[in-house]
Structures are given as C-alpha cells and as structure tokens.
Amino acid sequence: MSKVTCDIGMSVDGFVAGPHQSRQDPLGVGAERLHRWMFEQPDANAEAIAKITAAGAFIMGRNMFGADRGEWDLDWTGWWGEEPPYHAPVFVLAHRPRASVPMKGGTTFHFVTDGIEAALTRAREGGVATATRRSPAARTR
Numbered sequence: 001m002s003k004v005t006c007d008i009g010m011s012v013d014g015f016v017a018g019p020h021q022s023r024q025d026p027l028g029v030g031a032e033r034l035h036r037w038m039f040e041q042p043d044a045n046a047e048a049i050a051k052i053t054a055a056g057a058f059i060m061g062r063n064m065f066g067a068d069r070g071e072w073d074l075d076w077t078g079w080w081g082e083e084p085p086y087h088a089p090v091f092v093l094a095h096r097p098r099a100s101v102p103m104k105g106g107t108t109f110h111f112v113t114d115g116i117e118a119a120l121t122r123a124r125e126g127g128v129a130t131a132t133r134r135s136p137a138a139r140t141r
Contacts, residue, residue, distance in 0.1 A: 004120070007052050009035050021067045026079050057123035058090045059116070065092045065109065072098045078109065089126045091119040 010016050011034050018028030027035065037045055066076050078084055083104040090109045098111040112119040 004124075005055070017063075021063060023067050026067065053085050053087070055086075055088060057088050057126040058086055059119045059123055060090060060092055062092055062094045072096060074098075077101050077103060083107070089123065091123050093119055 008016060015031070015034065018025070018031030021028045025031075032039075038049060042049060065078050066073070068076060078101075080103075084090070084107040087106040090107060092109055092111050093116060094111045094113055096111075097113050100111070101109040103109070110122065112122065
C-alpha cells in the first residue's frame, strides 16, 4: 500500500492564496509573502523543499496548474517553466478533459475529470501519492 501525505502552506488565519489569481499573480494579489521562505532562502530551506517534492506522484487542483477559467489554453503548460519541480506524474483535478502534458525532468501533467478518488487511484498506481496544494509560484525562477 502506498503512503498518502498532504502538504499545504497556510497562514495562521487560514489563507493559502490571495484574491484575484492571474498569470501575473499566481497566488493571488499579495499572497507570495506566505511562501517567500521557499524563494528568498532556498538553500536554508533545502531539506523542507526536498521533502515537498519527494513524492512518487502528485494531485493538484486546476487553479494550481493555471489561472485560466473555462476552456484550456493549450499553449499553457503550468507556472514552472520547461522543467517543473515534481519529476513525477501530476494528476490535475479538472472539469474539462485535456491531453496529458509531458515536461522535461520526468513531470507529466495528467488531467482527471472523474474526481479526487480517480486521481488518487491513478497516483497510487504510479507510486507514492501526495495530495498537495502547494504554491503555484513554486516555479523555476
């Protein structure tokens, strides 16, 4: 049986993102402050960051993959550039189907339209499953 963990960055008052998410503000307006420890001191936090990205598979919501609503922008491949930090299968919960998007470094985004249980089953089949809502700003800078 695989191990399932959940990783989420949250403020003490319960916020994980700010309002008005967009491509310019992946976490919403002002919310990067919550996650800046990862970006401003990556060497000091290398162990924590490594644990976050050490899973054999990941599950994320569509908003973590991109800010667009409605139909897919098929040119959009996520916040992270050509080589996302996952290096494993990523199952994106979505309402609309989309073909899988393979990326450099072993990450492939798979879009799951039949719910979290189906995504979890697929993630478990691919290795250790991690249900995560990490920062979309955790992209390559």
